[in-house]
Amino acid sequence: MAEEIAGTDTPIKTPDVPEKPALEGLEDKLNAAWREEQVYHFDEDTDRSQVYSIDTPPPTASGSLHVGHMFSYTQTDVMARYKRMSGCNVFYPLGWDDNGLPTERRVQNYYGVRCDPSKPYIEDYTPPEKPAKNQRDWDVISRRNFIELCEALTVEDEKVFEDLFTRLGLSVDWRQTYRTIDDASRAASQKAFIRDVQSGNAYTAQAPTLWDITFRTAVAQAELEAKERPGAYHRYPFTTAEGEKVFIETTRPELLPSCVALVAHPEDERYKPLFGKTVTSPLFGVEVEVKAHQLADPEKGSGIAMICTFGDMTDVTWWRELQLPTRALIGRDGRFSRETPEWITTEQGRANYEQLAGKTVHSAKEAVVEMLKAEDLLDGEPKSITHAVHFYEKGDKPLEVVTSRQWYIRNGGRDADRREQMLARGREITWHPGFMRSRYENWVEGLNGDWLISRQRFFGVPIPVWYPLDESGELDYENPILPSEEQLPVDPASEAPAGYEESQRDAAGGFTGEADVLDTWATSAITPHIAGRWERENDFFEKVFPYDLRPQGHDIIRTWLFASAVRANSLNGSVPWTNTAISGWILDPDRKKMSKSKGNVVVPNDVLDKFGTDAVRYWAASAKLGADTAYEEGQFKIGRRLAIKLLNASKFAFGMGVTEEHIVTDEAGAGVVTQPLDRALLARLKALVEQVTARFEDYDYARALSMTESFFWQFTDDYVELVKDRAYGGQGEEAQASVRAAMATTLDTLLRLFAPVLPFATDEIWRWWRSGSVHAADWPTAAGFETAAGESETLEAVAEALAAVRRAKSEAEVKQRHAITSATLTLPQAQVTHVESALEDLKAATKAEALTLSAGGEAPELSQAEYAAPEA
RNA sequence: GGAUCUGUAGCUCAGUUGGUUAGAGCGCACGCUUCACACGCGUGAGGUCGAUGGUUCGAGUCCAUUCAGAUCCA
Structure with missing residues (x-):
């Protein structure tokens, strides 16, 4: 209890220590206190120099919680707490990523609804009480209605995350939350898009595009995943005018009717004589030219390849650079065109194509192989190989390449100057750990095109454009109609552009709304803008941007990190943040990445129940940034032991009569510390504070923790054991006063040093003998007790003697x-x-x-x- | 194929800019219910630092080669 002492400004509190200190129950009690005391509130009345701003990853609220969340979010929180104690006004918001496929699926299944952007918006729509069993009976609703349902449902999901994060002790300012699908986020995302269109950083183009036939959407390079798949080289001949056979080997024989040329390396002596001549394709009888290009690999197959439009992105390169015709046959549904193409002219060829019309890629392959066999054109048995095939990261069928009109954002993939600019941005950011920058550079250097941002999905942030229709009803893609910024957020599928009536939708002389949505990364790339109220309150934005820190996992450097850098570059002409902290992954004890499908996921709440929050945080904070870490319950035990030890050691100190007033804060107070052993302790403490601070400044919280920890154990095991007699008064009052001062000072400092990692135990102790919260206290320095620091060797020598x-x-x-x-x-x-x-x-x-x-x-x-x- | 990381005690890891005899915790062995703590305390055993070669007065640390594992990119 605090006692008010008349005539003093600083009431001294008599330490109030529980009989049996314990970790249990601290989380609820202290979280309530922190909320009440507004310890983690960002003070808006500030300027940029005082602020430390963090661009936190918004978790997918509909996703599952796992220990990896506790791991990486704790690491960020440790830094946030350090910075707050160091005097920074910490801007630590948290958002929810509820924009994208996972939420789309969840909302569909939960309510039994499906989104169709062409449907009109229904006021006060209520979903079916029970979702219909059969998907065909689901309600079909407008995008706006769908988004409203999403907002309603994700509130529940977000609650679960918020509870966990609160329990974890994240010092987030919960007033600063955002959701990537809410009005403000959609408006910001659309505004950013419009700005990029206006500045020429975004554009639309008709181009070959990677396409997922299951999701029926275009995908970007960043969403690709190469998977090893079995395949087979099929060897069959084209024929020259002279009747000579030219064998090609291909893993995709079904693309033969799409063949537009053969290609070999310019230096390949075997094929040099053929360059410029034409050959005729088997089965379909189409004449194609033999071309030379350095991307043709003489070592691969027969050294000469057929170029089809389009089997893969190399075909696209050849097609573009050799200016070949387009003979696309695979449609967006992944099936071969039902119409026999006009470039197949022979009767036999047209008859053969009939066999493929409407077939899936898989069946078409079988059909072509059958036909080749029937005509005895296949040279030998297909040779089995394993090769890398491109998949959409969420898909399970290989990607096809289809030609379509899409929106792109310039990212340096097609422009060397911009690429250099993005590399330079990467160097403006301080990476923790530094080697992670090479992931970024690797990625930027390997870009092969601009960032495709349109997605043919229903749910997401609509691309805010309309296209005029001319008198004959043709779409004019070159002159898209953009909304005014005041109109945002806008849904072009259900709202008409200015100057048009809804009745003119899809009518000649009218307009049509863009049906596509933005890649979710396009929106999450501007989380600094969304949380920082960009273009809503620019005063505020300037106080937090560019942010100080972006923490994230190394798996999304190519997506989230790079996309954010691209957009800050074009929207703000700067980096989005000056530091990035890349956390590692959690591996199970067998060193496998933890994942739901492997069934090795640990439920966070169980762990928190069993060991307590501080123990779990200790485990997370012991791991260096960037290092993948094994899930080790042993580490939780150590953390738990440390937290309990801290409670008990503090209890002992207060039992020895230590109070706040014994803390040495100036030269006068330092005089009380007369005993060499006590002065040695303070010398060690001084060195510790300096080292730990330096480690924290370098984002090396793990080393900072281990240094504090080993000091603490020496403090309890040696120092405390040595001074017990004196603390009880066995050597007189002066000697007792000295030990009290040393202990009070050490405890005061230790609580602060441990506070970022063990927020619960340290604040519990703090409240036994002080007012307020340790988390609102200053980061310690040795300034106050410097003159009381003696020779640290004394402690070392006496400990060895002991x-x-x-x-x-x-x-x-x-x-x-x-x-x-x-x-x-x-x-x-x-x-x-x-x-x-x-x-x-x-x-x-x-x-x-x-x-x-x-x-x-x-x-x-x-x-x-x-x-x-x-x-x- | 290109790039990055990792390899230190049975296990998990730390080892700052090269500097005496390589550290911690867990686990193990032995002992102790000592007035903060048995969710504890004390003591001990345990390593040719992946391998080879080099630079140096001196290498776990720097360089080269190599082996093994992981990740990213193509």
């Missing part, structure tokens, strides 16, 4: 508390003075009635020990 006595007792098989009537301690000359200066403490701690010091030897050693007779 260990020597303990060893002797252990070897003599007597109990540690057994009294020594007399003994000689031999120790190196350099240590004698130090040990002498704390001889009374050493004798008391070892129950030695007489202890003679003698110089000599390499290390302290006890000899000629006489022990008291055993107690009866």
Whole structure:
């Protein structure tokens, strides 16, 4: 209880310590207190120099919670807490990513609804009470209605995350949350898009595009995943005018009717004579030219390949650079065109194509192979190989390449200057750890095109454009109609552009709305803008942008990190943040990445129940940034032990009469610390504070923690054991005052040093003897007790001497508390003075009635020990 | 094929700019219910630092080669 003392400004609190300190129950109690006291609120009345802003990853609220969340979010929180205590006004918002496929699926299944952007918006729509069993019976609703349902449902999901994150002790300012699908986010995303269109950074083009036939959408390079799949080289001949056979080997024989040319390396002697000549394709009888291009690999197959439009992105390159015709046959549904193409002219060829019309890629392949076999054109059996095939990261069918009109954002993939600019941006950011930058550079250097941002999905942030229709009803893609910024957010599928009536939708002379939505990364790339109220409150934005820190996982450097850099570059002409902290992954004890499908996921709440939050945070904070970490329950135990030890050691100190007023804060106070051992402790403490601070400044919270931890264990195991007698008053008042001051100062500093990692235990203790919260306290410096710091070697020497006595007792098989009537301690000359200066403490701690010091030897050693007779 | 990371005690890891005898925790062995803590305390055993070669007075640390594992990119 705090006692008001008349006439003083600083009421001294009598420490109020529970009989049996425990970690249980601290989370609820302290979280409530922090909320009440608004400890983590961002102060908007500030300027940029005081602010430390963090662009936190918005978790997918409809996704599952796993220990990986606790791991990486804790690492960020540790830094946030450090910065807050260091005097920064920390802007630490958190958002929810509820824009995208996972939410789309969840909303569909939960309510039994489907989105069709062409449907009109229904006011006060209520979903079916129970979702219909059959998807065909689901309600079909407008995009706006769908988004409203999403907003309603994700509130529930977000609650679960918020509860976990609160329990984890994240010092987030919960007033600063955002959702990537809410009005403000959609408006910001659309505004950013419009700005990029206006500045020429976004454009629309008709181009070959990677296409997922299951999801029926275009996908971007960043969403690709190469998977090893079995395939087979099929070898069959084209024929020259002279009747000579030219064999090609292909894993995709079904693309033969799409063939537009053959290609070989310009230096390939085998094919040089053929360049410029034409050959005729088997089965379909189409004449194609033999071309030369350096991307053709002489080592691969027969060294000559067929170019089809389009089998893969290399085909696209050849098609573009060799200016070949387009003969596309695979449609957006992944099936071959039902119409026989006009470039197949022979009767036999047209008949053969009939066999493929309407077939899936898989069946078409079988059909082509059958036909080749039937005509005895296949040379030998297909050769089985394993090769990398491109998949959409969420898809399970190989991607096809189809030609379609899409929106792109310039990212350096087609322009060397911009690429160099993005590399330079990467160098403006400080990476933690530094080597992660090469992931970024690798990615930027490997870009092969601009960022495709349109998605043919229903749910997401609509691309905010309309296209005029001319008198004949043709779409004019070159002159898209953009909304005014005041109109945002807008849904072009259900709202008409300015100057048009809804009745003119899809009518000649009218307009049509863009049906596509933006890639979710296009929106999450502007989380700094969304959380920072960009273009809503620009005063505010300027106080937080560019942010100080972007924490995230290394798996999304190519997506989230790069996309954010691209957009800040074009929207703001700067980096989005000056530091990025890349956390590692959680691996299971067998070193496999934890994932739901492997069934090795640990439920966060169970772990928190079992070990307590501080223990889990300790585990997360012990891992360096960027290092993948095994899930080790042993680490939780150590963290738990540390937190409990801190409670108990503090209880002991307060039991010795330590109070707030004993803390050494100035030179006058320093005079109280008279004992060399106590002064040595403070010397060690001073060094510790300096080192730990330096580690934190370098984002190396893990090293900072381990240094604080080992100091603490030496404090309890050696120092506290040595001074117990003195603390009880065994050596008089002055000696007791000295130990109280040293202990109070050390405890005060330790609580602050541990606070970022162990927020619950430290604040619990803080509240026993202080007012307010340790988390609102300043980061410690040695300034206040500097003059009380003596020679740290004393502590080291006395601790070694203590260990020597303990060893002797252990070897003599007597109990540690057994009294020594007399003994000689031999120790190196350099240590004698130090040990002498704390001889009374050493004798008391070892129950030695007489202890003679003698110089000599390499290390302290006890000899000629006489022990008291055993107690009866 | 290109790039990055990792390899240190049975296990998980730390080892700052090269500097005495390589550290911690867990686990293990032995002992101790000592007035903060048995969710504890004390003591001990345990490593030719992946391998080879080099630079250096001196290499776990720097360089080269190599082996093994992981990740990213093509």
